[in-house]
Amino acid sequence: MVAYKRHVDTANISELTISRLSIYLRCVDQLLEAGVETVSSQQLAKRFNLNSAQIRKDLAYFGEFGVRGVGYNVRQLRQYVVEILGLDRERRLVIVGAGNLGSALCHYSGFSGGNFLVVGVLDSDPSRIGDATPAGLLVEDAARLPEIVAQRQAEIGVITTPAAAAQTVCDRMVDAGLRAILNFAPIRLRAPESVLVKSVDLKVHLEELSFFLAHAEG
Amino acid sequence: MVAYKRHVDTANISELTISRLSIYLRCVDQLLEAGVETVSSQQLAKRFNLNSAQIRKDLAYFGEFGVRGVGYNVRQLRQYVVEILGLDRERRLVIVGAGNLGSALCHYSGFSGGNFLVVGVLDSDPSRIGDATPAGLLVEDAARLPEIVAQRQAEIGVITTPAAAAQTVCDRMVDAGLRAILNFAPIRLRAPESVLVKSVDLKVHLEELSFFLAHAEG
DNA sequence: GTTTGTGAAGGCTTTCACAGCC
DNA sequence: GGCTGTGAAAGCCTTCACAAAC
Numbered sequence: 001m002v003a004y005k006r007h008v009d010t011a012n013i014s015e016l017t018i019s020r021l022s023i024y025l026r027c028v029d030q031l032l033e034a035g036v037e038t039v040s041s042q043q044l045a046k047r048f049n050l051n052s053a054q055i056r057k058d059l060a061y062f063g064e065f066g067v068r069g070v071g072y073n074v075r076q077l078r079q080y081v082v083e084i085l086g087l088d089r090e091r092r093l094v095i096v097g098a099g100n101l102g103s104a105l106c107h108y109s110g111f112s113g114g115n116f117l118v119v120g121v122l123d124s125d126p127s128r129i130g131d132a133t134p135a136g137l138l139v140e141d142a143a144r145l146p147e148i149v150a151q152r153q154a155e156i157g158v159i160t161t162p163a164a165a166a167q168t169v170c171d172r173m174v175d176a177g178l179r180a181i182l183n184f185a186p187i188r189l190r191a192p193e194s195v196l197v198k199s200v201d202l203k204v205h206l207e208e209l210s211f212f213l214a215h216a217e218g
Numbered sequence: 219m220v221a222y223k224r225h226v227d228t229a230n231i232s233e234l235t236i237s238r239l240s241i242y243l244r245c246v247d248q249l250l251e252a253g254v255e256t257v258s259s260q261q262l263a264k265r266f267n268l269n270s271a272q273i274r275k276d277l278a279y280f281g282e283f284g285v286r287g288v289g290y291n292v293r294q295l296r297q298y299v300v301e302i303l304g305l306d307r308e309r310r311l312v313i314v315g316a317g318n319l320g321s322a323l324c325h326y327s328g329f330s331g332g333n334f335l336v337v338g339v340l341d342s343d344p345s346r347i348g349d350a351t352p353a354g355l356l357v358e359d360a361a362r363l364p365e366i367v368a369q370r371q372a373e374i375g376v377i378t379t380p381a382a383a384a385q386t387v388c389d390r391m392v393d394a395g396l397r398a399i400l401n402f403a404p405i406r407l408r409a410p411e412s413v414l415v416k417s418v419d420l421k422v423h424l425e426e427l428s429f430f431l432a433h434a435e436g
Numbered sequence: 437g438t439t440t441g442t443g444a445a446g447g448c449t450t451t452c453a454c455a456g457c458c
Numbered sequence: 459g460g461c462t463g464t465g466a467a468a469g470c471c472t473t474c475a476c477a478a479a480c
Contacts, residue, residue: 010433016450018426019422022425025425026381040461048406049406051451053450053451053463053464054450056464060464066462069457071460084429085428086431091428091431104319107318108319110421114421156431180428180431200420200423201244201328203328203329204241206309206329207243208237210309211236212397212398213374216412232470259440272473274439275442277440286439286479287439287440290440
């Protein structure tokens with residue numbers, strides 16, 4: 001077994017591989033909780049409905065983590081995936097849009113827990129500024145985005161505004177120095193190539209389910 | 219122009235095509251708001267950062283909606299996409315898990331608006347049962363899932379419980395007759411093939427952004 | 437002239453299958 | 459015996475490019 005390759009050309013690695021690493025992390029956490037110490041790609045695949053060759057290939061991009069004839073050490077594997085995903089240090093988030101979704105996310109365990117920390121919830125609506133979110137943060141003025149990003153060293157912006165405001169908020173986040181943006185507004189955003197924007201349109205998933213219901217025989 | 223083909227073999231159509239149809243619907247809605255009456259695939263592509271051949275191909279699976287030399291009638295196109303996605307009738311949702319995310323989603327406009335309607339928010343925690351959600355629904359006992367699904371004719375189940383409870387809730391949703399499930403718990407669910415389960419792990423997206431931040435040069 | 441709908445080409449991802457190693 | 463890491467094959471998806479239609 002060799003250590004995690006730090007100098008892989010990450011530009012050539014598919015986003016699909018990255019999102020699967022994230023999934024593997026959940027699986028490995030479950031195994032750790034269950035006290036499993038060693039796991040083969042086949043066991044992982046069977047247990048979590050994955051493909052064993054794909055697991056091996058995804059991991060092999062970043063180093064040789066396994067032992068032939070044995071499998072992977074679960075604890076070690078977790079640590080490697082954590083390092084690959086950059087989860088070995090805290091990542092701070094700023095949420096813009098203190099509506100239902102925004103205030104729910106700021107104390108959603110996936111968002112404020114583990115390596116992620118919500119350090120600000122902003123809105124441009126004066127009637128919302130000063131409100132307490134369920135997590136105890138106060139809603140602040142969206143105009144203060146640049147200073148909040150700088151002072152609190154936020155790296156990730158989360159957009160939970162209505163569609164009409166999203167592009168403006170995105171532009172301001174880019175100007176404020178945020179390099180990674182998670183967008184929940186149902187609109188396609190434009191941003192410089194140096195900034196990564198991921199959009200999650202929750203309605204798309206519902207509409208996929210609707211398509212399935214409309215066309216499934218039965 | 220020919221009408222929407224009702225008898226396409228939907229089993230052969232990629233999920234990617236379906237999720238793009240959903241995106242096209244957002245784009246077409248923006249065009250309608252802007253008063254645009256006709257649009258070509260190239261105009262759509264340029265405006266929303268898409269590929270024109272892909273738009274044409276995605277649409278062509280379901281019929282011949284365009285006029286050569288002209289393009290697509292925006293209003294008509296919207297109607298076709300709505301029919302394809304099965305959005306021409308109401309789809310009722312039941313949410314299980316009245317935590318932060320669950321109660322936020324039940325009055326999130328994407329979830330209770332348009333063709334989707336949340337008809338129940340359930341939890342198994344007695345201390346939550348009876349609580350009012352922001353949308354005015356009362357949290358009901360998760361044990362009543364089967365009767366609520368049947369009486370209110372719910373079709374889609376939404377899981378917003380902690381990971382540990384998600385598989386049990388999923389099994390009960392299947393038993394209650396739900397054929398489409400949207401899962402927000404960070405766990406891989408197992409369900410019969412006749413049921414469509416879509417999982418949305420919000421943390422996966424954050425971790426993808428983290429990977430980008432960790433490896434982007436800068 | 438313009439644009440659609442589509443076969444063919446190209447590119448990307450997954451899966452297979454096995455050499456190499458334990 | 460077992461399992462990983464990986465080239466090769468298969469499958470899938472996107473893009474090109476053009477005939478057919480307006």
